[in-house]
Amino acid sequence: MTLLTVDDVVVEYTRGRTRFRAVDGVSISIAEGETLGLVGESGSGKTTLGRAVLGLVTPESGTVHFRGQDITSRTRALRRSLARQIQVVFQDPYTSLNPMLSIGDILAEPLRAQGATRNDARRRIVELLDQVHLPAGSISRVAREFSGGQRQRIAIARALAVRPSLIVCDEPVSALDLTTQLRVLELFKEIQESTGVAYLFISHDLAVIRAISHRVAVLYRGKLVEHGSAEAITATPADPYTRRLLMSAPVPDPVEQARRRAERHELLVAGT
Known part of the structure:
Protein backbone atom coordinates (compact mmCIF):
# COMPACT_ATOMS: atom_id res chain seq x y z
CA MET A 1 0.00 0.00 0.00
CA THR A 2 1.27 3.47 -0.91
CA LEU A 3 2.34 5.48 2.14
CA LEU A 4 3.68 8.71 0.63
CA THR A 5 3.01 10.34 -2.74
CA VAL A 6 4.83 13.42 -3.97
CA ASP A 7 3.19 14.69 -7.15
CA ASP A 8 4.82 17.24 -9.49
CA VAL A 9 6.32 19.24 -6.62
CA VAL A 10 8.06 22.53 -7.35
CA VAL A 11 10.10 24.34 -4.67
CA GLU A 12 11.66 27.74 -5.32
CA TYR A 13 14.05 29.87 -3.27
CA THR A 14 15.15 33.47 -3.48
CA ARG A 15 18.89 34.15 -3.43
CA GLY A 16 19.48 37.88 -3.39
CA ARG A 17 17.37 39.19 -6.25
CA THR A 18 17.38 35.87 -8.06
CA ARG A 19 14.57 33.34 -7.88
CA PHE A 20 15.70 29.80 -8.61
CA ARG A 21 13.96 26.43 -8.74
CA ALA A 22 15.49 23.91 -6.31
CA VAL A 23 12.97 21.16 -7.09
CA ASP A 24 11.40 21.16 -10.53
CA GLY A 25 8.27 19.05 -10.96
CA VAL A 26 9.39 15.93 -9.09
CA SER A 27 7.04 12.99 -8.46
CA ILE A 28 7.92 10.02 -6.24
CA SER A 29 6.09 7.50 -4.07
CA ILE A 30 6.99 5.24 -1.15
CA ALA A 31 5.12 2.11 -0.12
CA GLU A 32 4.72 0.93 3.47
CA GLY A 33 7.89 -0.77 4.67
CA GLU A 34 9.88 0.34 1.61
CA THR A 35 13.12 2.29 1.25
CA LEU A 36 13.30 4.82 -1.57
CA GLY A 37 16.83 6.07 -2.12
CA LEU A 38 17.05 9.69 -3.28
CA VAL A 39 20.47 10.36 -4.76
CA GLY A 40 22.24 13.30 -6.37
CA GLU A 41 25.19 15.62 -5.96
CA SER A 42 25.14 18.75 -3.81
CA GLY A 43 22.59 21.18 -5.26
CA SER A 44 20.51 18.47 -6.90
CA GLY A 45 17.46 19.28 -4.76
CA LYS A 46 17.36 16.03 -2.80
CA THR A 47 17.48 17.62 0.66
CA THR A 48 14.95 20.27 -0.38
CA LEU A 49 12.56 17.53 -1.47
CA GLY A 50 13.03 15.85 1.90
CA ARG A 51 12.24 19.15 3.62
CA ALA A 52 9.04 19.42 1.56
CA VAL A 53 8.00 15.95 2.79
CA LEU A 54 8.73 17.04 6.37
CA GLY A 55 6.77 20.27 5.94
CA LEU A 56 9.84 22.44 6.52
CA VAL A 57 9.30 24.13 3.15
CA THR A 58 6.02 24.70 1.29
CA PRO A 59 5.99 23.87 -2.44
CA GLU A 60 5.11 26.52 -4.98
CA SER A 61 3.00 23.91 -6.72
CA GLY A 62 2.34 20.18 -6.63
CA THR A 63 1.12 18.09 -3.71
CA VAL A 64 2.38 15.82 -0.95
CA HIS A 65 -0.02 13.11 0.24
CA PHE A 66 0.51 10.85 3.26
CA ARG A 67 -1.82 7.87 3.61
CA GLY A 68 -4.05 9.57 1.05
CA GLN A 69 -4.30 12.84 2.99
CA ASP A 70 -3.06 16.08 1.42
CA ILE A 71 -0.34 17.39 3.76
CA THR A 72 1.17 19.97 1.39
CA SER A 73 0.12 22.95 3.52
CA ARG A 74 0.01 22.08 7.20
CA THR A 75 -1.88 23.62 10.07
CA ARG A 76 -0.38 23.41 13.55
CA ALA A 77 -2.79 20.60 14.44
CA LEU A 78 -1.82 18.64 11.33
CA ARG A 79 1.88 19.10 12.09
CA ARG A 80 1.32 17.74 15.59
CA SER A 81 -0.55 14.67 14.34
CA LEU A 82 2.05 14.00 11.63
CA ALA A 83 4.87 14.10 14.19
CA ARG A 84 3.82 10.63 15.29
CA GLN A 85 3.93 9.36 11.72
CA ILE A 86 6.87 11.11 10.04
CA GLN A 87 10.26 11.51 11.72
CA VAL A 88 13.75 12.50 10.59
CA VAL A 89 17.38 11.53 11.11
CA PHE A 90 19.77 14.34 10.20
CA GLN A 91 23.26 14.20 8.73
CA ASP A 92 25.55 15.33 11.53
CA PRO A 93 25.35 13.31 14.75
CA TYR A 94 27.44 15.95 16.51
CA THR A 95 24.99 18.83 15.98
CA SER A 96 21.65 17.01 15.88
CA ARG A 163 6.78 4.49 16.33
CA PRO A 164 6.56 6.41 13.04
CA SER A 165 5.56 4.93 9.69
CA LEU A 166 8.12 6.95 7.71
CA ILE A 167 11.57 8.28 8.54
CA VAL A 168 13.31 10.82 6.31
CA CYS A 169 17.02 10.02 6.52
CA ASP A 170 19.04 13.00 5.29
CA GLU A 171 22.63 11.86 4.60
CA PRO A 172 22.62 9.93 7.91
CA VAL A 173 25.94 8.13 7.35
CA SER A 174 27.97 10.69 5.37
CA ALA A 175 29.75 12.02 8.48
CA LEU A 176 30.86 8.52 9.54
CA ASP A 177 33.89 6.42 8.59
CA LEU A 178 33.31 3.54 6.16
CA THR A 179 33.25 0.78 8.79
CA THR A 180 30.75 2.68 10.94
CA GLN A 181 28.68 3.50 7.86
CA LEU A 182 28.27 -0.20 7.15
CA ARG A 183 27.21 -0.95 10.73
CA VAL A 184 24.66 1.87 10.77
CA LEU A 185 23.24 0.83 7.39
CA GLU A 186 22.82 -2.71 8.70
CA LEU A 187 21.04 -1.26 11.74
CA PHE A 188 18.63 0.66 9.50
CA LYS A 189 17.80 -2.55 7.61
CA GLU A 190 17.41 -4.55 10.83
CA ILE A 191 15.00 -1.94 12.24
CA GLN A 192 12.97 -1.92 9.04
CA GLU A 193 12.63 -5.70 9.12
CA SER A 194 11.44 -5.67 12.75
CA THR A 195 9.15 -2.63 12.64
CA GLY A 196 8.01 -2.23 9.02
CA VAL A 197 9.01 1.45 8.97
CA ALA A 198 9.56 3.08 5.55
CA TYR A 199 12.54 5.28 4.70
CA LEU A 200 13.14 8.16 2.34
CA PHE A 201 16.92 7.75 2.32
CA ILE A 202 18.81 10.76 0.97
CA SER A 203 22.48 10.50 -0.04
CA HIS A 204 25.03 11.76 -2.56
CA ASP A 205 26.68 8.31 -2.55
CA LEU A 206 25.20 5.78 -4.95
CA ALA A 207 27.05 2.94 -3.20
CA VAL A 208 25.25 3.79 0.07
CA ILE A 209 21.94 4.05 -1.77
CA ARG A 210 22.52 0.66 -3.40
CA ALA A 211 23.18 -0.94 0.00
CA ILE A 212 19.96 0.29 1.65
CA SER A 213 17.29 0.91 -1.01
CA HIS A 214 14.55 -1.06 -2.73
CA ARG A 215 14.04 1.64 -5.37
CA VAL A 216 16.13 4.63 -6.39
CA ALA A 217 15.26 8.12 -7.67
CA VAL A 218 18.08 10.19 -9.18
CA LEU A 219 17.90 14.00 -9.05
CA TYR A 220 19.96 16.38 -11.17
CA ARG A 221 19.54 20.15 -10.88
CA GLY A 222 16.12 19.74 -9.33
CA LYS A 223 14.77 17.30 -11.91
CA LEU A 224 14.12 13.57 -11.70
CA VAL A 225 16.36 12.01 -14.36
CA GLU A 226 16.06 8.31 -13.54
CA HIS A 227 13.84 6.12 -11.37
CA GLY A 228 13.69 2.37 -10.92
CA SER A 229 14.72 -0.62 -8.86
CA ALA A 230 17.98 -0.31 -6.94
CA GLU A 231 19.41 -3.27 -8.83
CA ALA A 232 18.65 -1.78 -12.25
CA ILE A 233 19.76 1.76 -11.43
CA THR A 234 23.07 0.72 -9.87
CA ALA A 235 23.92 -2.08 -12.32
CA THR A 236 22.86 -0.60 -15.67
CA PRO A 237 22.03 3.10 -15.26
CA ALA A 238 20.43 4.63 -18.34
CA ASP A 239 21.14 8.30 -17.72
CA PRO A 240 24.71 9.65 -18.20
CA TYR A 241 24.45 11.58 -14.93
CA THR A 242 23.66 8.38 -13.02
CA ARG A 243 26.62 6.70 -14.71
CA ARG A 244 28.83 9.55 -13.47
CA LEU A 245 27.56 9.02 -9.93
CA LEU A 246 28.28 5.31 -10.22
CA MET A 247 31.81 5.97 -11.47
CA SER A 248 32.39 8.31 -8.51
CA ALA A 249 31.82 5.55 -5.95
CA PRO A 250 35.17 4.22 -4.62
CA VAL A 251 36.04 0.52 -5.01
CA PRO A 252 38.86 -1.44 -3.31
CA ASP A 253 40.40 -2.61 -6.63
CA PRO A 254 42.92 0.04 -7.88
CA VAL A 255 42.66 -1.16 -11.50
CA GLU A 256 38.88 -0.93 -11.45
CA GLN A 257 39.11 2.42 -9.67
CA ALA A 258 41.38 3.75 -12.42
CA ARG A 259 39.00 2.47 -15.10
CA ARG A 260 36.06 4.16 -13.40
CA ARG A 261 37.96 7.42 -13.05
CA ALA A 262 38.79 7.38 -16.78
CA GLU A 263 35.20 6.60 -17.74
CA ARG A 264 33.87 9.39 -15.52
CA HIS A 265 36.36 11.79 -17.10
CA GLU A 266 35.13 10.81 -20.58
CA LEU A 267 31.53 11.48 -19.51
CA LEU A 268 32.49 14.89 -18.13
CA VAL A 269 34.44 15.80 -21.30
CA ALA A 270 31.43 14.77 -23.37
CA GLY A 271 29.40 17.30 -21.39
CA THR A 272 26.86 14.81 -20.11
Whole structure:
Protein backbone atom coordinates (compact mmCIF):
# COMPACT_ATOMS: atom_id res chain seq x y z
CA MET A 1 0.00 0.00 0.00
CA THR A 2 1.27 3.47 -0.91
CA LEU A 3 2.34 5.48 2.14
CA LEU A 4 3.68 8.71 0.63
CA THR A 5 3.01 10.34 -2.74
CA VAL A 6 4.83 13.42 -3.97
CA ASP A 7 3.19 14.69 -7.15
CA ASP A 8 4.82 17.24 -9.49
CA VAL A 9 6.32 19.24 -6.62
CA VAL A 10 8.06 22.53 -7.35
CA VAL A 11 10.10 24.34 -4.67
CA GLU A 12 11.66 27.74 -5.32
CA TYR A 13 14.05 29.87 -3.27
CA THR A 14 15.15 33.47 -3.48
CA ARG A 15 18.89 34.15 -3.43
CA GLY A 16 19.48 37.88 -3.39
CA ARG A 17 17.37 39.19 -6.25
CA THR A 18 17.38 35.87 -8.06
CA ARG A 19 14.57 33.34 -7.88
CA PHE A 20 15.70 29.80 -8.61
CA ARG A 21 13.96 26.43 -8.74
CA ALA A 22 15.49 23.91 -6.31
CA VAL A 23 12.97 21.16 -7.09
CA ASP A 24 11.40 21.16 -10.53
CA GLY A 25 8.27 19.05 -10.96
CA VAL A 26 9.39 15.93 -9.09
CA SER A 27 7.04 12.99 -8.46
CA ILE A 28 7.92 10.02 -6.24
CA SER A 29 6.09 7.50 -4.07
CA ILE A 30 6.99 5.24 -1.15
CA ALA A 31 5.12 2.11 -0.12
CA GLU A 32 4.72 0.93 3.47
CA GLY A 33 7.89 -0.77 4.67
CA GLU A 34 9.88 0.34 1.61
CA THR A 35 13.12 2.29 1.25
CA LEU A 36 13.30 4.82 -1.57
CA GLY A 37 16.83 6.07 -2.12
CA LEU A 38 17.05 9.69 -3.28
CA VAL A 39 20.47 10.36 -4.76
CA GLY A 40 22.24 13.30 -6.37
CA GLU A 41 25.19 15.62 -5.96
CA SER A 42 25.14 18.75 -3.81
CA GLY A 43 22.59 21.18 -5.26
CA SER A 44 20.51 18.47 -6.90
CA GLY A 45 17.46 19.28 -4.76
CA LYS A 46 17.36 16.03 -2.80
CA THR A 47 17.48 17.62 0.66
CA THR A 48 14.95 20.27 -0.38
CA LEU A 49 12.56 17.53 -1.47
CA GLY A 50 13.03 15.85 1.90
CA ARG A 51 12.24 19.15 3.62
CA ALA A 52 9.04 19.42 1.56
CA VAL A 53 8.00 15.95 2.79
CA LEU A 54 8.73 17.04 6.37
CA GLY A 55 6.77 20.27 5.94
CA LEU A 56 9.84 22.44 6.52
CA VAL A 57 9.30 24.13 3.15
CA THR A 58 6.02 24.70 1.29
CA PRO A 59 5.99 23.87 -2.44
CA GLU A 60 5.11 26.52 -4.98
CA SER A 61 3.00 23.91 -6.72
CA GLY A 62 2.34 20.18 -6.63
CA THR A 63 1.12 18.09 -3.71
CA VAL A 64 2.38 15.82 -0.95
CA HIS A 65 -0.02 13.11 0.24
CA PHE A 66 0.51 10.85 3.26
CA ARG A 67 -1.82 7.87 3.61
CA GLY A 68 -4.05 9.57 1.05
CA GLN A 69 -4.30 12.84 2.99
CA ASP A 70 -3.06 16.08 1.42
CA ILE A 71 -0.34 17.39 3.76
CA THR A 72 1.17 19.97 1.39
CA SER A 73 0.12 22.95 3.52
CA ARG A 74 0.01 22.08 7.20
CA THR A 75 -1.88 23.62 10.07
CA ARG A 76 -0.38 23.41 13.55
CA ALA A 77 -2.79 20.60 14.44
CA LEU A 78 -1.82 18.64 11.33
CA ARG A 79 1.88 19.10 12.09
CA ARG A 80 1.32 17.74 15.59
CA SER A 81 -0.55 14.67 14.34
CA LEU A 82 2.05 14.00 11.63
CA ALA A 83 4.87 14.10 14.19
CA ARG A 84 3.82 10.63 15.29
CA GLN A 85 3.93 9.36 11.72
CA ILE A 86 6.87 11.11 10.04
CA GLN A 87 10.26 11.51 11.72
CA VAL A 88 13.75 12.50 10.59
CA VAL A 89 17.38 11.53 11.11
CA PHE A 90 19.77 14.34 10.20
CA GLN A 91 23.26 14.20 8.73
CA ASP A 92 25.55 15.33 11.53
CA PRO A 93 25.35 13.31 14.75
CA TYR A 94 27.44 15.95 16.51
CA THR A 95 24.99 18.83 15.98
CA SER A 96 21.65 17.01 15.88
CA LEU A 97 21.87 16.09 19.59
CA ASN A 98 22.24 18.45 22.53
CA PRO A 99 25.68 17.45 23.89
CA MET A 100 24.80 18.44 27.47
CA LEU A 101 21.54 16.48 27.79
CA SER A 102 21.45 12.92 29.04
CA ILE A 103 20.37 10.27 26.57
CA GLY A 104 17.36 9.63 28.77
CA ASP A 105 16.27 13.26 28.45
CA ILE A 106 16.88 13.30 24.67
CA LEU A 107 14.76 10.18 24.11
CA ALA A 108 12.09 11.20 26.62
CA GLU A 109 11.40 14.52 24.87
CA PRO A 110 9.33 13.17 21.93
CA LEU A 111 7.58 10.68 24.20
CA ARG A 112 6.53 13.28 26.75
CA ALA A 113 5.39 15.57 23.93
CA GLN A 114 3.01 12.81 22.88
CA GLY A 115 1.63 12.46 26.43
CA ALA A 116 3.63 9.51 27.77
CA THR A 117 3.95 9.23 31.54
CA ARG A 118 7.40 9.24 33.15
CA ASN A 119 7.27 5.48 33.78
CA ASP A 120 6.02 4.68 30.28
CA ALA A 121 8.72 6.89 28.79
CA ARG A 122 11.38 5.13 30.87
CA ARG A 123 10.24 1.68 29.69
CA ARG A 124 10.18 2.83 26.06
CA ILE A 125 13.67 4.34 26.33
CA VAL A 126 15.10 1.03 27.58
CA GLU A 127 13.44 -0.69 24.58
CA LEU A 128 14.87 1.88 22.18
CA LEU A 129 18.41 1.55 23.51
CA ASP A 130 18.21 -2.20 23.07
CA GLN A 131 16.81 -1.73 19.56
CA VAL A 132 19.82 0.32 18.46
CA HIS A 133 22.29 -1.91 20.36
CA LEU A 134 23.34 0.49 23.09
CA PRO A 135 23.58 -0.59 26.75
CA ALA A 136 20.78 0.35 29.12
CA GLY A 137 23.33 2.25 31.19
CA SER A 138 23.58 4.81 28.40
CA ILE A 139 20.40 6.40 29.67
CA SER A 140 22.25 8.51 32.27
CA ARG A 141 25.21 9.52 30.09
CA VAL A 142 25.33 12.74 28.06
CA ALA A 143 25.57 12.86 24.28
CA ARG A 144 29.09 14.34 24.18
CA GLU A 145 30.45 11.15 25.76
CA PHE A 146 29.58 9.07 22.68
CA SER A 147 31.34 8.50 19.35
CA GLY A 148 29.83 9.65 16.05
CA GLY A 149 28.43 6.23 15.26
CA GLN A 150 26.93 5.90 18.73
CA ARG A 151 25.40 9.37 18.49
CA GLN A 152 23.77 8.45 15.20
CA ARG A 153 22.31 5.35 16.87
CA ILE A 154 20.85 7.66 19.52
CA ALA A 155 19.41 9.88 16.78
CA ILE A 156 17.83 6.82 15.18
CA ALA A 157 16.37 5.80 18.54
CA ARG A 158 14.90 9.29 18.95
CA ALA A 159 13.27 9.04 15.51
CA LEU A 160 11.84 5.62 16.41
CA ALA A 161 10.54 6.71 19.81
CA VAL A 162 6.94 7.45 18.74
CA ARG A 163 6.78 4.49 16.33
CA PRO A 164 6.56 6.41 13.04
CA SER A 165 5.56 4.93 9.69
CA LEU A 166 8.12 6.95 7.71
CA ILE A 167 11.57 8.28 8.54
CA VAL A 168 13.31 10.82 6.31
CA CYS A 169 17.02 10.02 6.52
CA ASP A 170 19.04 13.00 5.29
CA GLU A 171 22.63 11.86 4.60
CA PRO A 172 22.62 9.93 7.91
CA VAL A 173 25.94 8.13 7.35
CA SER A 174 27.97 10.69 5.37
CA ALA A 175 29.75 12.02 8.48
CA LEU A 176 30.86 8.52 9.54
CA ASP A 177 33.89 6.42 8.59
CA LEU A 178 33.31 3.54 6.16
CA THR A 179 33.25 0.78 8.79
CA THR A 180 30.75 2.68 10.94
CA GLN A 181 28.68 3.50 7.86
CA LEU A 182 28.27 -0.20 7.15
CA ARG A 183 27.21 -0.95 10.73
CA VAL A 184 24.66 1.87 10.77
CA LEU A 185 23.24 0.83 7.39
CA GLU A 186 22.82 -2.71 8.70
CA LEU A 187 21.04 -1.26 11.74
CA PHE A 188 18.63 0.66 9.50
CA LYS A 189 17.80 -2.55 7.61
CA GLU A 190 17.41 -4.55 10.83
CA ILE A 191 15.00 -1.94 12.24
CA GLN A 192 12.97 -1.92 9.04
CA GLU A 193 12.63 -5.70 9.12
CA SER A 194 11.44 -5.67 12.75
CA THR A 195 9.15 -2.63 12.64
CA GLY A 196 8.01 -2.23 9.02
CA VAL A 197 9.01 1.45 8.97
CA ALA A 198 9.56 3.08 5.55
CA TYR A 199 12.54 5.28 4.70
CA LEU A 200 13.14 8.16 2.34
CA PHE A 201 16.92 7.75 2.32
CA ILE A 202 18.81 10.76 0.97
CA SER A 203 22.48 10.50 -0.04
CA HIS A 204 25.03 11.76 -2.56
CA ASP A 205 26.68 8.31 -2.55
CA LEU A 206 25.20 5.78 -4.95
CA ALA A 207 27.05 2.94 -3.20
CA VAL A 208 25.25 3.79 0.07
CA ILE A 209 21.94 4.05 -1.77
CA ARG A 210 22.52 0.66 -3.40
CA ALA A 211 23.18 -0.94 0.00
CA ILE A 212 19.96 0.29 1.65
CA SER A 213 17.29 0.91 -1.01
CA HIS A 214 14.55 -1.06 -2.73
CA ARG A 215 14.04 1.64 -5.37
CA VAL A 216 16.13 4.63 -6.39
CA ALA A 217 15.26 8.12 -7.67
CA VAL A 218 18.08 10.19 -9.18
CA LEU A 219 17.90 14.00 -9.05
CA TYR A 220 19.96 16.38 -11.17
CA ARG A 221 19.54 20.15 -10.88
CA GLY A 222 16.12 19.74 -9.33
CA LYS A 223 14.77 17.30 -11.91
CA LEU A 224 14.12 13.57 -11.70
CA VAL A 225 16.36 12.01 -14.36
CA GLU A 226 16.06 8.31 -13.54
CA HIS A 227 13.84 6.12 -11.37
CA GLY A 228 13.69 2.37 -10.92
CA SER A 229 14.72 -0.62 -8.86
CA ALA A 230 17.98 -0.31 -6.94
CA GLU A 231 19.41 -3.27 -8.83
CA ALA A 232 18.65 -1.78 -12.25
CA ILE A 233 19.76 1.76 -11.43
CA THR A 234 23.07 0.72 -9.87
CA ALA A 235 23.92 -2.08 -12.32
CA THR A 236 22.86 -0.60 -15.67
CA PRO A 237 22.03 3.10 -15.26
CA ALA A 238 20.43 4.63 -18.34
CA ASP A 239 21.14 8.30 -17.72
CA PRO A 240 24.71 9.65 -18.20
CA TYR A 241 24.45 11.58 -14.93
CA THR A 242 23.66 8.38 -13.02
CA ARG A 243 26.62 6.70 -14.71
CA ARG A 244 28.83 9.55 -13.47
CA LEU A 245 27.56 9.02 -9.93
CA LEU A 246 28.28 5.31 -10.22
CA MET A 247 31.81 5.97 -11.47
CA SER A 248 32.39 8.31 -8.51
CA ALA A 249 31.82 5.55 -5.95
CA PRO A 250 35.17 4.22 -4.62
CA VAL A 251 36.04 0.52 -5.01
CA PRO A 252 38.86 -1.44 -3.31
CA ASP A 253 40.40 -2.61 -6.63
CA PRO A 254 42.92 0.04 -7.88
CA VAL A 255 42.66 -1.16 -11.50
CA GLU A 256 38.88 -0.93 -11.45
CA GLN A 257 39.11 2.42 -9.67
CA ALA A 258 41.38 3.75 -12.42
CA ARG A 259 39.00 2.47 -15.10
CA ARG A 260 36.06 4.16 -13.40
CA ARG A 261 37.96 7.42 -13.05
CA ALA A 262 38.79 7.38 -16.78
CA GLU A 263 35.20 6.60 -17.74
CA ARG A 264 33.87 9.39 -15.52
CA HIS A 265 36.36 11.79 -17.10
CA GLU A 266 35.13 10.81 -20.58
CA LEU A 267 31.53 11.48 -19.51
CA LEU A 268 32.49 14.89 -18.13
CA VAL A 269 34.44 15.80 -21.30
CA ALA A 270 31.43 14.77 -23.37
CA GLY A 271 29.40 17.30 -21.39
CA THR A 272 26.86 14.81 -20.11
